[in-house]
Amino acid sequence: MExxxxxxxGNLRSAGFTLIELVIVVVIAAVMTGIAMGRYGQAxxxxxxxxxxxxxxxDLALARSEAKTTGSSVTVSFDPANNRYQVSAIxxxxxxxxxxxxxxxxxxxxxxxxxxxxxxxxxxxxNGHGVPDSGxxxxxxxxxxxxxxxxxxxxxxxxxx
Numbered sequence: 311m312e313x314x315x316x317x318x319x320g321n322l323r324s325a326g327f328t329l330i331e332l333v334i335v336v337v338i339a340a341v342m343t344g345i346a347m348g349r350y351g352q353a354x355x356x357x358x359x360x361x362x363x364x365x366x367x368x369d370l371a372l373a374r375s376e377a378k379t380t381g382s383s384v385t386v387s388f389d390p391a392n393n394r395y396q397v398s399a400i401x402x403x404x405x406x407x408x409x410x411x412x413x414x415x416x417x418x419x420x421x422x423x424x425x426x427x428x429x430x431x432x433x434x435x436x437n438g439h440g441v442p443d444s445g446x447x448x449x450x451x452x453x454x455x456x457x458x459x460x461x462x463x464x465x466x467x468x469x470x471x
Contacts (some may be wrong), residue, residue, distance in 0.1 A: 354393060362391040362414050362421035362450040363457035363470050366395070369412065370434070370468035373397050377436035387433040388426030388448060395423065401417030414450060424456065436462060442466045 322328040370386060376399060377384040388395040393415035402408035414421045429444020436442050445463025449456055461468050 312405055332350075352453070352455075357457045358418075358420045358452040359450055359455040360470075362419040362452065363459050365412060365419065366448050366459045367468040367470055368411055368452065369395070369397060369410075369468060370459070372400070373434075374436045374440045374442070374466045376400055377438060378440035380439040381437050383437050385435045386442075388423060388428070390423045390432065393421075393423045395426075412431045419452075421450045421452040424451045428461065429463075440466050 317446050322460075338430060372455075373384045380399070382399065384400070385398040387393060387398070392413075394411060394413045396409050396411040398409060400410040402410050413419075424448070428434045428446035428448070428449045434442045434444060434446070438445045442461060442463060445461045447461070448459040450459070451457075459468055459470055
């Protein structure tokens with residue numbers, strides 16, 4: 311019986327882990343978690359900047375479409391100091407009494423409206439045919455990630471290169 315115990319159960323003293331082994335495992339796990347958190351933060355900043363740029367491009371297309379549909383001019387005014395822009399002639403999402411306005415600094419965007427260079431000012435006017443008065447760029451940023459929305463002066467199309 312004693313022989314069977316030694317053969318099948320082994321030495322009971324070597325069945326556990328030493329304190330040094332446990333500390334090494336905890337240190338490795340902490341380093342891997344730190345690396346993952348850094349990459350997660352970068353990915354989140356990239357996502358937010360992309361999302362904000364797509365929103366700006368979509369709203370420029372919406373303003374252009376609204377101008378064509380109604381046959382009247384629609385203005386998109388950018389306010390980099392307050393991280394927001396608004397579209398005239400389109401009612402707000404929360405209330406039909408207010409103008410359509412987007413705050414890029416708030417959730418889900420969490421981004422900064424760095425600049426809006428649209429023909430010397432921070433606004434673009436689409437005429438009744440959907441043609442903008444000028445082209446230019448709008449730059450949004452989240453963390454170190456920047457995205458630029460380009461507005462073509464001839465076609466009125468907004469793209470994100």
